[in-house]
Amino acid sequence: MEKIIVRGGKKLNGTVKIEGAKNAVLPVIAASLLASDGKSIIRDVPALADVYTINEVLRNLKADVVFDNQTVTIDATNGLSYEAPFEYVRKMRASVLVMGSLLARLGRARVALPGGCAIGSRPIDQHLKGFEAMGAIVKVGNGFIDARVDGKLKGAKIYLDIPSVGATENIMMAATLAEGTTIIENCAKEPEIVDLANYLTKMGAIVKGAGTEVIRIEGVDRLYGVEHTIIPDRIEAGTFITAAAITGGNVYVKGAVPEHISSLIAKLEEMGVTFIEEKDGLRVISPEKLKAVDIKTMPHPGFPTDMQAQMMAVLLRAHGTSMITETVFENRFMHAEEFRRMNADIKIEGRSVIMNGPCNLQGAEVSATDLRAGAALVIAGLAAEGITKITELHHIDRGYVNFHGKLASLGADIERITEQEIPVFETVTG
Ligand SMILES: CC(=O)N[C@H]1[C@@H](OP(=O)(O)OP(=O)(O)OC[C@H]2O[C@@H](n3ccc(=O)[nH]c3=O)[C@H](O)[C@@H]2O)O[C@H](CO)[C@@H](O)[C@@H]1O
Numbered sequence: 001m002e003k004i005i006v007r008g009g010k011k012l013n014g015t016v017k018i019e020g021a022k023n024a025v026l027p028v029i030a031a032s033l034l035a036s037d038g039k040s041i042i043r044d045v046p047a048l049a050d051v052y053t054i055n056e057v058l059r060n061l062k063a064d065v066v067f068d069n070q071t072v073t074i075d076a077t078n079g080l081s082y083e084a085p086f087e088y089v090r091k092m093r094a095s096v097l098v099m100g101s102l103l104a105r106l107g108r109a110r111v112a113l114p115g116g117c118a119i120g121s122r123p124i125d126q127h128l129k130g131f132e133a134m135g136a137i138v139k140v141g142n143g144f145i146d147a148r149v150d151g152k153l154k155g156a157k158i159y160l161d162i163p164s165v166g167a168t169e170n171i172m173m174a175a176t177l178a179e180g181t182t183i184i185e186n187c188a189k190e191p192e193i194v195d196l197a198n199y200l201t202k203m204g205a206i207v208k209g210a211g212t213e214v215i216r217i218e219g220v221d222r223l224y225g226v227e228h229t230i231i232p233d234r235i236e237a238g239t240f241i242t243a244a245a246i247t248g249g250n251v252y253v254k255g256a257v258p259e260h261i262s263s264l265i266a267k268l269e270e271m272g273v274t275f276i277e278e279k280d281g282l283r284v285i286s287p288e289k290l291k292a293v294d295i296k297t298m299p300h301p302g303f304p305t306d307m308q309a310q311m312m313a314v315l316l317r318a319h320g321t322s323m324i325t326e327t328v329f330e331n332r333f334m335h336a337e338e339f340r341r342m343n344a345d346i347k348i349e350g351r352s353v354i355m356n357g358p359c360n361l362q363g364a365e366v367s368a369t370d371l372r373a374g375a376a377l378v379i380a381g382l383a384a385e386g387i388t389k390i391t392e393l394h395h396i397d398r399g400y401v402n403f404h405g406k407l408a409s410l411g412a413d414i415e416r417i418t419e420q421e422i423p424v425f426e427t428v429t430g
């Protein structure tokens, strides 16, 4: 079994370079299915498990996909098929993002129904509501969502009940080739939405308002393959910022875009961390003593849920009582139980977690329950006494390239090993 082994107590120092954003590249690759003319060339693509999965989804749909040297080249001009099977959707929920493009391009999409996951039930009703408003007939059965439209999708006015990132992206993609105008109200405003809009615009789409609460899309007849460079990963940047903060370190996070992480910067400044904007990134200088703060996760520009677990690790070391309230996902506190195994004074009350710090974190064997939980346990390990062993690394590999290696280059005492599993025998008595 693979494990990350951390020996806590080292201050991080040096420079870390941020990769292209996982949550931007997945919809951009899905949007490449819209190009009926020419190749799409996507640069600064991180070598993540999720990227390999979405590439496999596209290959399964009969697109030609080459991933080499941080560049994905896609030719989706001919012979596309419309079905994404369960084996991909099970590995990665974001596979449902191919639905909008397939519906717009082929008039049909059949995608396995994603199940729940460790952080919540994560329905996709808002995606489907959008497709239906645009004239698609959507049927759910036998574990699949089957959406069809006779002729072209029609532009519509769609109000999202929740500013869902995935629904906004899926509807944006569907609307690019629809007849007429689509208006998405109460849409998501994340930087990844803006990156997708920029990509679609380069492809020939007419998209206005990305980054605000209302996006307006005028349908066009066809879209073209273009070149695009993915924005830096604000969650990877935030993760290294929290790693620097918990160790009292001084780290230059190359590629961090301060406007993409302003809520995180604001909360860490309240805790006593100093930030200096430099040429291509952000320097983080952490004090010896951190102050407790309260945090509530919200859709962008609020505090990102994808940074909640990592911030929880840091708050365990802050002086005083802190509270984190999770409003985006209903069940994203699995890491809290693992932190308890590391001697954290932590209490879960409904959608909030209360921590009394500073906790004397102790190394323990813990398990990554989801992607950010895994990163947070590694971060807690950096500040714990003794050895922390983290298992279930496939979660971490979904979203971080060489996580342990980058931390080691900053001075952390960390390695990734394959440990022989000790067989457990049943004791036969009587
Ligand atoms: C690949 C990707 O970009 N993933 C990100 C994306 O996920 P994802 O796009 O899945 O997240 P959403 O913004 O859609 O989900 C936000 C909330 O809305 C709910 N919901 C969503 C859609 C829907 O049709 N009905 C519904 O009820 C979800 O269950 C969740 O409680 O945004 C999340 C919220 O910032 C991030 O944590 C994920 O890292």
Ligand SMILES: C=C(OP(=O)(O)O)C(=O)O
Pocket (backbone or CB within 6 Å): 023, 093, 094, 306, 371, 372, 399
């Ligand atoms: C929850 C996340 O991703 P996904 O939506 O792909 O599960 C994440 O990136 O933290």
